[in-house]
Amino acid sequence: MLEVKNLHAKIDDKEILRGINLTVKPGEVHAIMGPNGSGKSTLSSVLAGSEVFDVSEGSATFYGKNLLDMPAEDRAREGLFYSFQYPVEIPGVSMVNFMRTAVNEHRKYNGEKPYTASEFLKLMREKKKLVEIDSNLTNRSVNEGFSGGEKKKNEIFQMAMLQPKVSILDETDSGLDIDALRIVANGVNKLKSENNATVVITHYQRLLDYIVPDFVHVLYKGRIVMSAGKELALELEEKGYDWIKKQFED
Amino acid sequence: MAENQDKILEEVTGSDYKYGFTTDIETEVIPKGLNEDVVRLISQKKNEPEWMLEYRLKAFNHWLKMEQPEWAKLNIPKIDFQDIIYYAAPKQKPQLDSMDDVDPELKATFEKLGIPLDEQKVLAGVAVDAVMDSVSVKTTFKETLAEKGIIFCSFSEAVQEYPDLIKKYMGSVVNYTDNFFAALNNAVFSDGSFVYIPKGVRCPIELSTYFRINATNTGQFERTLIVADDDSYVSYLEGCTAPQRDENQLHAAIVEIVTMERAEVKYSTVQNWYPGDKEGKGGIYNFVTKRALCKGDYSKVMWTQVETGSAITWKYPSCVLMGDHSVGEFYSVAVTNNYQQADTGTKMIHLGKNTRSLIVSKGVSAGKSQNSYRGLVRVNKKAENARNFSQCDSLLMGDQCGAHTFPYLEINNNTAKVEHEATTSKIGEDQIFYCNTRGLSTEDAVGLIVNGYVKEVINQLPMEFAVEAQKLLQISLEGSVG
Ligand SMILES: Nc1ncnc2c1ncn2[C@@H]1O[C@H](COP(=O)(O)OP(=O)(O)OP(=O)(O)O)[C@@H](O)[C@H]1O
Numbered sequence A: 001m002l003e004v005k006n007l008h009a010k011i012d013d014k015e016i017l018r019g020i021n022l023t024v025k026p027g028e029v030h031a032i033m034g035p036n037g038s039g040k041s042t043l044s045s046v047l048a049g050s051e052v053f054d055v056s057e058g059s060a061t062f063y064g065k066n067l068l069d070m071p072a073e074d075r076a077r078e079g080l081f082y083s084f085q086y087p088v089e090i091p092g093v094s095m096v097n098f099m100r101t102a103v104n105e106h107r108k109y110n111g112e113k114p115y116t117a118s119e120f121l122k123l124m125r126e127k128k129k130l131v132e133i134d135s136n137l138t139n140r141s142v143n144e145g146f147s148g149g150e151k152k153k154n155e156i157f158q159m160a161m162l163q164p165k166v167s168i169l170d171e172t173d174s175g176l177d178i179d180a181l182r183i184v185a186n187g188v189n190k191l192k193s194e195n196n197a198t199v200v201i202t203h204y205q206r207l208l209d210y211i212v213p214d215f216v217h218v219l220y221k222g223r224i225v226m227s228a229g230k231e232l233a234l235e236l237e238e239k240g241y242d243w244i245k246k247q248f249e250d
Numbered sequence B: 001m002a003e004n005q006d007k008i009l010e011e012v013t014g015s016d017y018k019y020g021f022t023t024d025i026e027t028e029v030i031p032k033g034l035n036e037d038v039v040r041l042i043s044q045k046k047n048e049p050e051w052m053l054e055y056r057l058k059a060f061n062h063w064l065k066m067e068q069p070e071w072a073k074l075n076i077p078k079i080d081f082q083d084i085i086y087y088a089a090p091k092q093k094p095q096l097d098s099m100d101d102v103d104p105e106l107k108a109t110f111e112k113l114g115i116p117l118d119e120q121k122v123l124a125g126v127a128v129d130a131v132m133d134s135v136s137v138k139t140t141f142k143e144t145l146a147e148k149g150i151i152f153c154s155f156s157e158a159v160q161e162y163p164d165l166i167k168k169y170m171g172s173v174v175n176y177t178d179n180f181f182a183a184l185n186n187a188v189f190s191d192g193s194f195v196y197i198p199k200g201v202r203c204p205i206e207l208s209t210y211f212r213i214n215a216t217n218t219g220q221f222e223r224t225l226i227v228a229d230d231d232s233y234v235s236y237l238e239g240c241t242a243p244q245r246d247e248n249q250l251h252a253a254i255v256e257i258v259t260m261e262r263a264e265v266k267y268s269t270v271q272n273w274y275p276g277d278k279e280g281k282g283g284i285y286n287f288v289t290k291r292a293l294c295k296g297d298y299s300k301v302m303w304t305q306v307e308t309g310s311a312i313t314w315k316y317p318s319c320v321l322m323g324d325h326s327v328g329e330f331y332s333v334a335v336t337n338n339y340q341q342a343d344t345g346t347k348m349i350h351l352g353k354n355t356r357s358l359i360v361s362k363g364v365s366a367g368k369s370q371n372s373y374r375g376l377v378r379v380n381k382k383a384e385n386a387r388n389f390s391q392c393d394s395l396l397m398g399d400q401c402g403a404h405t406f407p408y409l410e411i412n413n414n415t416a417k418v419e420h421e422a423t424t425s426k427i428g429e430d431q432i433f434y435c436n437t438r439g440l441s442t443e444d445a446v447g448l449i450v451n452g453y454v455k456e457v458i459n460q461l462p463m464e465f466a467v468e469a470q471k472l473l474q475i476s477l478e479g480s481v482g
């Protein structure tokens, strides 16, 4: 469903992604790990449609469609979801209004009638329960004044609302307390199905105890330098990245 | 990044003015230019009593001694006052007994603007006075209002029918010597609306005046006078549009409000005069004097304005808080785009004891526009325990526009408590991108963010107007992103 080939991206002539290959199929969970600054967030935001970076080479397709040709909003409407490492605050815009617009834009794109207020509120209640998010948060402006952990929970709530096909979760576990980590991971697991896929970016094995990956990739200096099963995460937890860095120093 | 921003800005600000059409109706105009004879002619055309003519002439002679002001942060080209037509009126039968007598072209014009003049079709609960060029076309719901003793009619009619009220209150808030444009208005004013709410009456419907400039080269100089007697209440709405023309047109109005004991007036404006094209050509010069006198104790006036149009806006709706415990509130959204310039704000003059004022101003600037807030809070010597809170926020889109805040304080009583807060923010690309990743187009994202930003003000508007205003904001900023 998501096929990334030899993807290169740069900013101000500085190449950050240097040939990424990644294939994600329905029902799969991929974990991407890698040292700080290796390009994990860059990869996510390029796939989500950020125009901050220039894609200089390579391709990315989503269900056969050229992802790189689509504006960010269409990628979302096609079913790609990006949970931000640093979710953005939008003062004055209520979560309810924001989500209602987002959900209805998705529906419009898919030729469905927009939800009425009551249908929408019902959906929202359901999803709030699913990801155990507090009503206090959904009654406020988008991420405004949310704590770090609350922002992350709110990302998963939005994911639940939009029911994407592929979700890229960029360090959703960082900043979460122990209970919140379990709640968020449970939420992600409940949303999992045979038809959708999840890409989790994380620094810690801990999250992968809950969300068990089928593949673990190591991203280093803009390339995926190693891919293996879930045992790779355990190995990294134990040994760190030095042994990989040594192998791929250039 | 900057390039991308420019591109989006370009797209967004590219939308066209929706109300730019003209109506083909027979118009009676007098020749261009201004002198004493023109003032006499206007008065004569309107069949005015002698006292009204004298008043006009007094104002005219005073105006001759004045200079066009230059102090605001505006770049106002010298206006040639001899190149303007001071009276234009749609030709029609003088007496309107029913809707059938209104010129169908004219009716169609107002319908196109969403202002139905037909009483059956009027939005539930809004009485409308429609003013085209210089003349009031039709006031709806007059009879319903009359039952409660409420007067709502065109200003010219009031001069004929209620001379005592007009003599008593006209100029009691804004004297003809007040400023250059006020003096001009007093000399040549054409028409406008008059409202009187008797003691103890709550006006059951929203009163609304709709101003439309149609004829070429004409100035529009209307006046509005609202008098709310003891314990009364009224909510009044004002809307404005003009056709798209290459030359600039002048609009210099006066609005006066008087509130007696415990009376309350809400005055809301959605101003959408033609702003000029993308290069800054054409557009309305909007120089308006709006002032309320809170005369009675415990009286209250609330100004709410959403300003999206005009090439140049110069406007400071003000409150003179004379009665003890009287309250003045000012809520404003001013949006500027392309080459628009706005210098707007308020004056709160505290005279009585325990008077309170609140100012909430939200500026939104895009394109190459300049947007200034200018506000004065004055507390006089005898105004014990005066309170003021001002909140002035600016939102910028792109980096070619300007936002400025000029708060002036004159505090002459040390029991006063005056607070001022100001913020400047930008719509960030990260905010837009975040919305995009949730499936919102850039335009919708800007609309959502701007509407969120101005919510506090929009919430003060009556329901139908609020919806209208939100749409208008989105249209005026279509595509402008920073
Ligand atoms: N807007 C930008 N301008 C300049 N450099 C950038 C920009 N965004 C990212 N970079 C650089 O690109 C590289 C990759 O950053 P990225 O955020 O993708 O790393 P990451 O793998 O997500 O790291 P972390 O684990 O710390 O989140 C870093 O060296 C970073 O400084």
Ligand SMILES: [Mg+2]
Pocket: A040, A041, A042, A085, A170, A171
């Ligand atoms: Mg990162």
